[in-house]
Amino acid sequence: MKILVIGTGYVGTTTALVFAEMGWKVTGLDTDSRKLNQLKQGILYFHEPGLTELLQKHNQLGNINFTSDKKEAIENNDVIFICVGTPSRADGSADLTYVKQVAQDIGQHMNGYKLVVNKSTVPVGTQEKVTEWIRETQNVYPFDVASNPEFLREGMALEDSLNPDRIVLGTTNDAAAKQLRTLYSSMKCETIETTPRTAELIKYASNAFLATKISFMNELSRLSDKLDVNIKDVAEGMGYDTRIGARFLQAGIGYGGSCFPKDVAALVHKAEEEGMELQILKQVMNVNETQYLYLLDKAKAQLGDLSGKKVAVLGLAFKPDTDDIREAPSLRLIQQLMDHHAAIHLFDPIAKLPAESKYDKVHIALTPEEVFNDADAVFICTEWPIFTSIDWMMLHSHMKQPNIFDGRNMLDAQLMKSLGYHYQGIGYK
Ligand SMILES: NC(=O)C1=CN([C@@H]2O[C@H](COP(=O)(O)OP(=O)(O)OC[C@H]3O[C@@H](n4cnc5c(N)ncnc54)[C@H](O)[C@@H]3O)[C@@H](O)[C@H]2O)C=CC1
Numbered sequence: 001m002k003i004l005v006i007g008t009g010y011v012g013t014t015t016a017l018v019f020a021e022m023g024w025k026v027t028g029l030d031t032d033s034r035k036l037n038q039l040k041q042g043i044l045y046f047h048e049p050g051l052t053e054l055l056q057k058h059n060q061l062g063n064i065n066f067t068s069d070k071k072e073a074i075e076n077n078d079v080i081f082i083c084v085g086t087p088s089r090a091d092g093s094a095d096l097t098y099v100k101q102v103a104q105d106i107g108q109h110m111n112g113y114k115l116v117v118n119k120s121t122v123p124v125g126t127q128e129k130v131t132e133w134i135r136e137t138q139n140v141y142p143f144d145v146a147s148n149p150e151f152l153r154e155g156m157a158l159e160d161s162l163n164p165d166r167i168v169l170g171t172t173n174d175a176a177a178k179q180l181r182t183l184y185s186s187m188k189c190e191t192i193e194t195t196p197r198t199a200e201l202i203k204y205a206s207n208a209f210l211a212t213k214i215s216f217m218n219e220l221s222r223l224s225d226k227l228d229v230n231i232k233d234v235a236e237g238m239g240y241d242t243r244i245g246a247r248f249l250q251a252g253i254g255y256g257g258s259c260f261p262k263d264v265a266a267l268v269h270k271a272e273e274e275g276m277e278l279q280i281l282k283q284v285m286n287v288n289e290t291q292y293l294y295l296l297d298k299a300k301a302q303l304g305d306l307s308g309k310k311v312a313v314l315g316l317a318f319k320p321d322t323d324d325i326r327e328a329p330s331l332r333l334i335q336q337l338m339d340h341h342a343a344i345h346l347f348d349p350i351a352k353l354p355a356e357s358k359y360d361k362v363h364i365a366l367t368p369e370e371v372f373n374d375a376d377a378v379f380i381c382t383e384w385p386i387f388t389s390i391d392w393m394m395l396h397s398h399m400k401q402p403n404i405f406d407g408r409n410m411l412d413a414q415l416m417k418s419l420g421y422h423y424q425g426i427g428y429k
């Protein structure tokens with residue numbers, strides 16, 4: 001079987017490389033020639049541990065190639081994975097424009113049976129829409145459309161894809177299911193075979209549940225502050241219960257990234273289309289959208305008027321080990337700090353601010369140490385491990401006022417206080 005992956009973004013590139021690693025011949029198709037040129041040269045245009053090595057290896061072995069030629073790519077491959085973006089529309093719904101375009105391209109260029117597999121995160125019912133869109137474009141060749149949602153995390157993409165917790169296959173017939181089983185035969189994990197609609201909902205339900213865990217802990221972190229309880233101890237105590245699980249209980253300034261915010265909103269919107277209100281998820285969004293303000297309020301209570309204050313921001317990426325800043329809570333915090341006329345000094349090991357004039361006044365530091373000079377406060381927005389190893393003892397004397405607002409509860413509160421800092425985490429001090 002020859003595999004075509006349409007969309008060589010984050011998921012598409014990882015998917016293509018993982019299939020190449022499993023021994024399949026893979027083609028990556030995209031409309032963005034800049035990305036394709038870089039990938040052809042073995043340059044991964046985003047940051048993700050381990051993927052560059054795999055890209056260079058499979059480029060050299062000739063197991064993978066990248067192209068913008070839709071016709072040739074669709075004609076020459078048997079299994080076609082759709083991995084294009086499904087961004088949020090203003091009303092929260094998932095924008096299926098790119099998925100539709102790809103379905104129409106497949107219909108236009110197919111020259112025989114194709115198994116089309118959707119990996120993009122799409123609302124329930126999209127498998128049926130993709131089937132319709134292909135059929136509207138051509139009605140000569142047979143095809144199947146399956147749903148195979150992706151569960152990888154950024155920063156862990158390779159590990160998650162090579163050792164997934166489960167593979168979900170939503171198919172409409174046994175032949176398509178058998179073909180997908182063969183593709184994934186080297187994976188040692190649970191495989192759930194179900195309907196496309198169920199597969200589509202499993203994906204949204206999984207992301208929404210993880211987001212719920214985070215917002216639950218974030219709301220409790222506010223109560224913990226009032227009750228003088230350490231939320232990290234609460235999380236630990238809860239996490240030993242295997243029914244709860246220890247992961248995704250870390251309170252902080254909220255979840256970001258290209259998926260949780262958009263997928264929770266899309267599920268809420270889908271329910272509204274069905275005349276239903278998903279009340280829990282609405283509150284999950286509400287807590288997330290106000291959590292960074294909660295940290296800012298702590299700073300205002302401590303510093304008073306932020307105007308003219310020098311504020312250091314450590315971390316821009318929505319989480320460590322990625323340069324992705326989509327929906328990063330740091331950006332919202334920076335916007336608030338700008339609105340309050342604070343002087344912002346920012347350090348992130350790899351993530352960069354968007355090239356927008358509104359950020360012209362944000363000073364970008366080349367080392368974390370640089371942001372401390374004369375600062376009135378340090379905000380931590382991403383728990384990059386290097387932030388624990390900077391010389392906090394020495395940097396204390398560089399600050400004008402030694403305030404730390406730790407939006408990721410990553411530092412040792414007792415240690416920071418013993419060094420003379422005024423330290424506040426979230427539900428942790
Ligand atoms: N980023 C992540 O960690 C995860 C993302 N997902 C889902 O996977 C999907 C893709 O996400 P990302 O890879 O992050 O998106 P992305 O934005 O990084 O990549 C999408 C790619 O599709 C290309 N594209 C758009 N229209 C095209 C067309 N008509 N023909 C060929 N290529 C086209 C774009 O140029 C881009 O390179 C989304 O639905 C997302 O929700 C699922 C799990 C994890």
Ligand SMILES: O=C(O)[C@H]1O[C@H](OP(=O)(O)OP(=O)(O)OC[C@H]2O[C@@H](n3ccc(=O)[nH]c3=O)[C@H](O)[C@@H]2O)[C@H](O)[C@@H](O)[C@@H]1O
Pocket residue numbers: 121150151152153154155207210214247248249250251252253254255256257258259260318319
């Ligand atoms: O659909 C997707 O795109 C992916 O979305 C998430 O993956 P990702 O967004 O890469 O990153 P996560 O590790 O889940 O973190 C998301 C956000 O939640 C925050 N988070 C995570 C865990 C936690 O305990 N607390 C917390 O605030 C992180 O800082 C980050 O901002 C899911 O974990 C993946 O399974 C899924 O495939």
